Amino acid sequence: MADAQLYGLLAEFRDPEALVDGARRVREAGYRRFDAFSPMPIEGLAEAIGFTRTRMPLVVLIGGLIGAVAGYLLQYWVSVIAYPLNVGGRPLNSWPYFIPVTFETTVLVAALFGVLGMLALNGLPRPHHPLFAVEQFAHATRDGFFLCIETADARFAGDETRRLLVEAGATEVFDVPA
Amino acid sequence: MAQSGKNLKHGSTRQQPLVGDYTFGSVTDKISAIVLRGRTPRNWYFGFAVAFLLVMVLLWSVGYLFLRGVGIWGINMPVAWGFAIVNFVWWIGIGHAGTLISAILLLLRQQWRTSINRFAEAMTLFAVACAGLFPLLHLGRPEYFYYLVPYPATTGMWPQFRSPLMWDFFAVATYATVSLFFWYVGLIPDLATLRDRAKRRFSRIAYGFLAMGWRGSARHWQRYQRAYLLLAGLATPLVVSVHTIVSLDFAVSIIPGWHTTVFPPYFVAGAIYSGFAMVLTIAIPLRAVYGLQDLVTARHLDNMAKVMLASGLVVAYGYLIEAFIAWYSGNLFERYMMLNRAFGEYGWCYWLLIASNIVVPQLLWFRSVRHSVPLLFVIALVINVGMWLERFIIVVVSLSRDFLPSSWGLYVPTFWDWATFIGTIGLFAALLFVFIRLLPMISIFEMRELLEESKGEHS
Numbered sequence: 001m002a003d004a005q006l007y008g009l010l011a012e013f014r015d016p017e018a019l020v021d022g023a024r025r026v027r028e029a030g031y032r033r034f035d036a037f038s039p040m041p042i043e044g045l046a047e048a049i050g051f052t053r054t055r056m057p058l059v060v061l062i063g064g065l066i067g068a069v070a071g072y073l074l075q076y077w078v079s080v081i082a083y084p085l086n087v088g089g090r091p092l093n094s095w096p097y098f099i100p101v102t103f104e105t106t107v108l109v110a111a112l113f114g115v116l117g118m119l120a121l122n123g124l125p126r127p128h129h130p131l132f133a134v135e136q137f138a139h140a141t142r143d144g145f146f147l148c149i150e151t152a153d154a155r156f157a158g159d160e161t162r163r164l165l166v167e168a169g170a171t172e173v174f175d176v177p178a
Numbered sequence: 179m180a181q182s183g184k185n186l187k188h189g190s191t192r193q194q195p196l197v198g199d200y201t202f203g204s205v206t207d208k209i210s211a212i213v214l215r216g217r218t219p220r221n222w223y224f225g226f227a228v229a230f231l232l233v234m235v236l237l238w239s240v241g242y243l244f245l246r247g248v249g250i251w252g253i254n255m256p257v258a259w260g261f262a263i264v265n266f267v268w269w270i271g272i273g274h275a276g277t278l279i280s281a282i283l284l285l286l287r288q289q290w291r292t293s294i295n296r297f298a299e300a301m302t303l304f305a306v307a308c309a310g311l312f313p314l315l316h317l318g319r320p321e322y323f324y325y326l327v328p329y330p331a332t333t334g335m336w337p338q339f340r341s342p343l344m345w346d347f348f349a350v351a352t353y354a355t356v357s358l359f360f361w362y363v364g365l366i367p368d369l370a371t372l373r374d375r376a377k378r379r380f381s382r383i384a385y386g387f388l389a390m391g392w393r394g395s396a397r398h399w400q401r402y403q404r405a406y407l408l409l410a411g412l413a414t415p416l417v418v419s420v421h422t423i424v425s426l427d428f429a430v431s432i433i434p435g436w437h438t439t440v441f442p443p444y445f446v447a448g449a450i451y452s453g454f455a456m457v458l459t460i461a462i463p464l465r466a467v468y469g470l471q472d473l474v475t476a477r478h479l480d481n482m483a484k485v486m487l488a489s490g491l492v493v494a495y496g497y498l499i500e501a502f503i504a505w506y507s508g509n510l511f512e513r514y515m516m517l518n519r520a521f522g523e524y525g526w527c528y529w530l531l532i533a534s535n536i537v538v539p540q541l542l543w544f545r546s547v548r549h550s551v552p553l554l555f556v557i558a559l560v561i562n563v564g565m566w567l568e569r570f571i572i573v574v575v576s577l578s579r580d581f582l583p584s585s586w587g588l589y590v591p592t593f594w595d596w597a598t599f600i601g602t603i604g605l606f607a608a609l610l611f612v613f614i615r616l617l618p619m620i621s622i623f624e625m626r627e628l629l630e631e632s633k634g635e636h637s
Contacts, residue, residue: 016630023396036396039202039371040626046400056404060412075339078328083336100345100423104352107416111356111409115363118405122398125390132393138374140394141367143202143626 007130007178008034008150009161010137011170016042019145022168023048026147029164033153037131037146039139056118063113064106071105072098134174148176200472202626209622210375212468218615221467226611232604239597240315248318250594257577257589262316264569265599267424268452269309269606270350271445271565273357274417275453276302280360281413284406289631290481292624293473297464297614298457299361304609305456306354308602313346315598342426349423356416360409363402366392367623421449428572434515435576438503444496451489451535452565454482458558460610462551464619473620480548486561487542493568494536511581523588524575527567534564 013019016038023036027050036049046052075098079085084092119125131137131148140146147170149161165173200208243250253260276298283291314323326347328337337344369389376382392398425445428436458479465474504516520528538560541547548554574589613619 037394038396038399039206039394040367040623040630041399041403042396042630045396049396051397051400054401054404056401056408060405060408064412074328078336079339083334085338094340097340100342100419100426101339101348103419104345104348104416107412107419108352108355111359111412114405114408114412115359118363118401119390121401122395124392124398127386127391129391129393137393141371141374141392142206 005178006151007176008148008152008156009165010131010134010146010148010174010176011165011168012136012139012172012174013145013147013169014171016045016145018169019147020044020048022147022165022170025168026149026164030155031149031153031161033156034147034149037137037140037144037148039141039143039145055121056114059117059121060110060114063117064110066113067106067109068102070109071102074105075101130176130178133177136172136174151178200625200629202629205473205625205629206371206375206622209473209618209620209625210372212614213372213616213618214376214381222611222615226608229604229607229611232601233608234604235597236601236605239594239601240311242594243315243598244320248316250592251598252590252592252595254587254589256580256585256587257574259316259573259577260589261591261595261599262312264566264573265602266309266312266316267445267569267573268566269305269312269602270353270424271421271449271452271569272456273302273305273309273353273453274421274446274449275457276300276305277353277357277360277413277417278450278453279457280364281410281417284410285414288481289628290478292628293470293475293620294457294461294478294482295624296361296364296617296621297460297610297619299357299364300610300613300617300619301453301456301460302357303354303361304606304613306350306357307609308606310350310354311602342423342430345423346427349420353416353420356409356413360413363406363409364621365617366390366402367394368618368621370394371622372618418446421446433576433580434509434511435500435519435572438500440496440499440503444493444499447489447492447496448565448568451486451493452562454486454489455558455561455565458482458486458554459562462555462558464614466551468614468619470620473625476549479551479554480545483542483548483554483557486558487539490535490539490542490561497532497536515576515579518579519571519575522575522579524571524578527571527575531564531567531571534560535568538564 011022013022019036019038020042023034023045026034027048032050034049036045038045076093079094079098080092086092131140136144137146138144147165147168149156149165155161162173251260251262253262276295279291279298280295283295314320317323325335326337326344366389369385370392373382373385373389376385422442422445425441429438429441431437461474461479461482465471501516504512507513519525538557541553541557547557578588579586
């Protein structure tokens with residue numbers, strides 16, 4: 001019953017290696033809805049929690065293509081259709097002259113997609129999160145290494161999960177209120 | 179990895195990008211304390227006051243410019259591009275070192291960049307802000323600057339995309355935007371650190387708002403790192419394109435001294451050269467005042483000096499090729515341009531340029547010079563002046579003598595030229611002062627990462 005008011009269990013680990021090790025064991029135990037938190041990126045941690053693929057490169061590629069096509073079409077439309085200037089009979093679609101601006105719009109839109117895509121996929125901005133209610137979690141941006149198993153996980157079972165976390169190397173386990 | 183393995187073999191601690199015994203907690207506290215301490219140090223107030231005074235000089239001279247027009251400057255025919263364009267190119271070049279440090283050195287896995295990239299990126303933003311002012315002020319009718327934007331106007335007019343000035347507008351606007359993204363994305367985890375460490379309610383809310391709820395999730399870090407790397411990959415060709423396009427503003431024209439194919443690479447090298455000189459000019463006082471010698475180490479200064487030396491040699495090659503082609507082309511006007519540059523009315527500027535950009539930096543070959551902080555500071559200042567002179571010579575000397583002797587003329591800067599220029603230096607300094615007071619000037623999470631990596635290598 002107590003589980004209904006819980007968001008999950010938050011376990012603290014001593015150092016990055018312990019966290020990676022713990023995350024691997026939690027995953028091997030069959031849990032899927034859990035996440036690790038650290039003050040800096042840790043090599044191998046994303047793999048340990050089973051998150052191996054990110055769509056970031058695809059998002060940036062799409063942005064770059066949109067920027068390139070839109071940038072060139074804008075110049076083509078302006079110079080050939082909307083405001084044609086005949087300078088000594090030179091071609092209106094003078095493509096070599098359109099490359100610098102096309103390049104800039106490519107980079108601009110790709111970067112926009114990169115930043116906004118990263119934030120959107122991460123679900124940010126999100127000013128509040130249940131984890132922030134745990135006082136100790138403030139260390140996650142300083143020197144704390146955490147792992148949180150959500151109650152929403154199919155295998156979540158109060159004390160058993162708590163025991164697993166301690167066995168996986170947690171120094172302390174906190175309740176996260178929903 | 180390979181590099182630090184080599185260091186271990188040599189048993190040298192000099193090569194470590196971080197000096198001293200730090201833990202994740204202590205390195206976090208050391209950097210965030212500069213921002214979060216309650217009292218603002220007195221020397222900060224003093225520095226900011228001087229900078230603010232110069233910002234007032236800028237506002238005064240810009241106000242007078244709007245009232246009277248560009249006639250208050252020394253520009254006239256034939257020298258219609260005076261200080262405004264010189265300063266524009268100088269400032270935007272300075273900005274390039276920030277992008278180089280944060281993007282290119284990231285891609286090249288140069289770990290030493292970590293403690294200098296944050297304020298170098300801030301320097302980029304502020305330098306681009308100063309640069310962006312000048313073309314607008316130079317317009318004569320600055321209220322119509324938006325004519326550069328392709329939008330469906332009721333006049334039915336559209337911009338001319340075959341003009342390098344249009345390319346310039348797109349390049350600088352893209353550069354400013356992407357630099358801002360890059361800087362802000364790099365700041366997000368540190369803003370979260372400040373949010374969690376701040377004592378005052380207002381700071382917590384302000385940093386919390388900017389941190390957008392960052393909580394260090396492993397999934398977030400994965401996407402974050404990928405996005406950051408991709409941004410670096412985008413910023414690298416961007417920074418090359420920006421100064422290339424700036425150089426095309428000149429090279430596409432037919433003025434002797436401007437119409438040169440060596441301009442794009444030579445401008446990019448010059449930008450890196452002046453930018454690193456400015457990074458050193460800022461880093462040396464900062465590390466002394468805030469006691470950051472452990473984080474911005476002698477090795478950083480040494481490496482930056484080496485980059486300056488290398489890019490300075492590329493610049494020297496540019497000067498040499500300009501002179502050689504002027505002779506080798508057999509073109510009367512090109513040849514005269516070169517002779518006039520060295521021995522004409524502004525000849526002393528040219529020799530001062532050679533002295534400060536080519537002769538003095540050769541001292542950097544010596545290790546003892548690279549490790550002497552005061553000498554390094556002086557050399558950096560000399561290069562800053564030299565690079566400004568280079569743009570002065572390219573812009574003003576070339577214009578003052580074109581094809582017809584009947585249309586020759588000289589340019590003498592007026593009080594307002596100087597006041598505007600010095601005013602932007604004040605704006606740059608004032609923005610930097612605000613930045614170091616409100617935001618961490620060294621990337622905290624990357625320092626933690628560096629600590630973790632070096633720990634892994636020692637065990």
